Amino acid sequence: MDKKRIVILGGGYAGVHAAKKMHKAFKKMKDRVEIVLIDRHNSHILMTELHEVAGNRVDEDSVKISFDRIFAGKMVTVIRDEIKTIDFKKQLLIGVAGSYSYDQLLIATGAEATDFNIPGVKEHSFYLWSIADALNIKRHLKDIVMKASYEKDEELRKEMLTFVVAGGGFTGVEMVGELMEWLPILCREHGVDYEEVQLINVEALGSILNMLGDKPRNKAIAYMEKHGVRVMTNSLIVNVDANSLTIRDGTVIKTQTLIWTCGIRGTSFAHALELTDGKVQRK
Structure with missing residues (x-):
């Protein structure tokens, strides 16, 4: 029997939390379920502590946690790639290094800063x-x-x-x-x-x-x-x-x-996808 592949796109707080929850839910179904997390970085970034780097309180490495460390011993496969677009009909993520099929997809690409169209x-x-x-x-x-x-x-x-x-x-x-x-x-x-x-x-x-x-x-x-x-x-x-x-x-x-x-808004990547917009370009 082919495994059902669940792909999580994004290794931020939501993506990591979801992957851990899925591991717990499906750890007795390894022969039937595959969990894949794709992120363009090899580490999770502690976004809530970036001000400490900006203010010279800590080194940049202190706000990084490697995915290998996070998912050690868990049924989560991490792929480092930057996904450029998603073909929802073919259920395929298309990245710089390769393409990845999925049965279920969780988009957790986070957000980006917004200027609210204020000049300058x-x-x-x-x-x-x-x-x-x-x-x-x-x-x-x-x-x-x-x-x-x-x-x-x-x-x-x-x-x-x-x-x-x-x-x-x-x-x-x-x-x-x-x-x-x-x-x-x-x-x-x-x-x-x-x-x-x-x-x-x-x-x-x-x-x-x-x-x-x-x-x-x-x-x-x-x-x-x-x-x-x-x-x-x-x-x-x-x-x-x-x-x-x-x-x-x-x-x-x-x-x-x-x-x-x-403030923040949905990422430019998510905004370009064929999905319904919420408030301030949040998908």
């Missing part, structure tokens, strides 16, 4: 949605503080030492926390007076951390403000360029560092 966000901000993004932020922070240490123009120096995190959810606030700890160290290393630094958290809604109750939220805000963070709520960003961002009320903040954590 894509071109002039730093996303925090991958290890590459986190490392890019880390490099930029080192570079901009070093350059600021040599800058004699007061206005330009102020712009270089203004750091804005857009988004008041967990990711944004955690990123602010990393900057609160690392920027003083960077400033000392380069002879910059930390009093020159402006650290701003910009949120479009009426408060940050809206998923929390009043007490923990207010405690977090008080802590941030005590450490010099300016928390701007009801502040929808409407335009971004290389040296500034503009708030809906007309306020302009001059900065060369905007870290964007304002």
Whole structure:
């Protein structure tokens, strides 16, 4: 009897969790069921800890867990490949290295950052949605503080030492926390007076951390403000360029560092598939 092949596309939190659940459900049916997980990487990425890489708290390897380690002793076969498209009629995934048939398919390709069509966000901000993004932020922070240490123009120096995190959810606030700890160290290393630094958290809604109750939220805000963070709520960003961002009320903040954590949408890969769209291109 041919085995039924279940393919999970994507090795993020959902894909890994699903593969573990399927192993548990079908481990006594190895002769009849095959579980395959396909991902373009050889490791699972701890997405909720990327801010620690961006803020130089941990090395990038600390947020990677190899699939070999995760699925050791489990009936899950991991294939490393980048799938380009899916032929649903033939039940075939077409990748760079090969094609893969399936009987049942779970698409768990995750999400990607979205700019909500706000002009300039894509071109002039730093996303925090991958290890590459986190490392890019880390490099930029080192570079901009070093350059600021040599800058004699007061206005330009102020712009270089203004750091804005857009988004008041967990990711944004955690990123602010990393900057609160690392920027003083960077400033000392380069002879910059930390009093020159402006650290701003910009949120479009009426408060940050809206998923929390009043007490923990207010405690977090008080802590941030005590450490010099300016928390701007009801502040929808409407335009971004290389040296500034503009708030809906007309306020302009001059900065060369905007870290964007304002939301996600379904991946471009999923969007291109012949599936029904949900909200904000979520499949």
